[in-house]
Amino acid sequence: MARALLYPCLLFLASTATASLHLQCLENPPDLTAGGNEVGQVVDNLAGFTAYVAGSIHSNRAIVLASDIFGFEAPLLRQIADKVGGAGYYIVVPDFFNGQPYTGDPSINITQWIDDHSPVKAAQDAKPIFATLKKKQKSIIGVGGYCWGGKFAVEIAKMNEVEAIVISHPSSVVVDDMREVKCPIEILGAQNDTTTPQKFIYQFVHALRKRSDKIPYYGKIFPGVAHGFACRYNSTDPSAVKTAEEAFALMLDWFGKYLK
Numbered sequence: 001m002a003r004a005l006l007y008p009c010l011l012f013l014a015s016t017a018t019a020s021l022h023l024q025c026l027e028n029p030p031d032l033t034a035g036g037n038e039v040g041q042v043v044d045n046l047a048g049f050t051a052y053v054a055g056s057i058h059s060n061r062a063i064v065l066a067s068d069i070f071g072f073e074a075p076l077l078r079q080i081a082d083k084v085g086g087a088g089y090y091i092v093v094p095d096f097f098n099g100q101p102y103t104g105d106p107s108i109n110i111t112q113w114i115d116d117h118s119p120v121k122a123a124q125d126a127k128p129i130f131a132t133l134k135k136k137q138k139s140i141i142g143v144g145g146y147c148w149g150g151k152f153a154v155e156i157a158k159m160n161e162v163e164a165i166v167i168s169h170p171s172s173v174v175v176d177d178m179r180e181v182k183c184p185i186e187i188l189g190a191q192n193d194t195t196t197p198q199k200f201i202y203q204f205v206h207a208l209r210k211r212s213d214k215i216p217y218y219g220k221i222f223p224g225v226a227h228g229f230a231c232r233y234n235s236t237d238p239s240a241v242k243t244a245e246e247a248f249a250l251m252l253d254w255f256g257k258y259l260k
């Protein structure tokens, strides 16, 4: 039915090549010079991945944050990670792009970049991360994904690897995904998101509601904000900060409820 209307960001980009640079996935690249206050550390070899880790090393509950296409070095993402860590979790932000995030550099061929960094393939490749966390007694795991990471999180949720996921302004997520997710899912969308418009969020929730094998779900659309609002917000704009903090609080509530 409505599937023909779906233009997931990454697929859409792939089919329209480099002309689509106005898409919201590519907007507001993070200011990498704004970091420096992180409390965590970068480790070289978490199951073969470089990763930012923080939080409670002795907790049996871990959260993996999956970044947007701008990668794991974004200062605002690390702030989010530190706050999750401060809430009692062990937090891991892997570099899924092998040191080559999208940087906004116009010489990068975005079509090629996306071919090389499929979130579906990344989810398969990430299995050792979850195995390693479990070996380290992190038996209860959640994934929080932003944009690209939203699709990653959904793919992980199809595999029985984790107990709950939260996806914020996802890209590439389609209605069919909602029929295959195996754990509680929270979906945080934006009213002005052109990548995953509100209409899609309604369709996702509708598909979850119609499932015969019920899983807990929650969907919310934040008014007056666009794609990226939860992790690439303007940190000097009080209203943008407030909305991002609300999204963060909902994510933490969801994990608090389902990672027990």
Ligand SMILES: *[C@@H]1O[C@H](CO)[C@@H](O)[C@H](O)[C@H]1NC(C)=O
Binding pocket: 018, 109, 110, 111, 112, 115
């Ligand atoms: C970008 O990469 C795609 C996929 O490899 C290729 O088909 C296309 O020709 C490239 N575009 C440019 C402008 O190099």
Ligand SMILES: *[C@@H]1O[C@H](CO)[C@@H](O)[C@H](O)[C@H]1NC(C)=O
Binding pocket: 191, 192, 224, 225, 226
């Ligand atoms: C959201 O969309 C409304 C209506 O199109 C517009 O007035 C507003 O400026 C947009 N806000 C943002 C943050 O994009």
Ligand SMILES: *[C@@H]1O[C@H](CO)[C@@H](O)[C@H](O)[C@H]1NC(C)=O
Binding pocket: 234, 235, 236, 237, 238
């Ligand atoms: C960020 O917000 C501040 C305060 O509202 C504003 O002055 C500034 O122009 C905004 N920056 C961007 C890049 O939108």
